[in-house]
Amino acid sequence: MKLLSCxxxxxxxxxxxxxxxxxxxxxxxxxxxxxxxxxxxxxxxMAFLRRAVRMLPEPxxxxx
Numbered sequence: 863m864k865l866l867s868c869x870x871x872x873x874x875x876x877x878x879x880x881x882x883x884x885x886x887x888x889x890x891x892x893x894x895x896x897x898x899x900x901x902x903x904x905x906x907x908m909a910f911l912r913r914a915v916r917m918l919p920e921p922x923x924x925x926x
Contacts, residue, residue, distance in 0.1 A: 866894045868901055875905045879912055 863886075866874070871894045874887055883891070895902045 863890065863893070866890050868894075868898060871895075871898070871901045872904060875901070875908055879908065 871891060874883065874891055877883065878887075878891075891905075895905070
């Protein structure tokens with residue numbers, strides 16, 4: 863198994879918000895997170911932002 867770089871990890875975390883990662887991708891992320899605090903934090907921040915945006919109300923249409 864190839865170790866992921868931080869750039870590859872960030873890309874996979876972002877993709878994982880939009881699609882289900884395969885088993886190999888999930889394992890590679892977990893291994894990277896074991897030794898990279900920065901990517902663990904970035905992953906949590908992305909997930910938090912995703913949840914926060916989903917909680918925003920839908921924009922209202924302006925009537926002319």
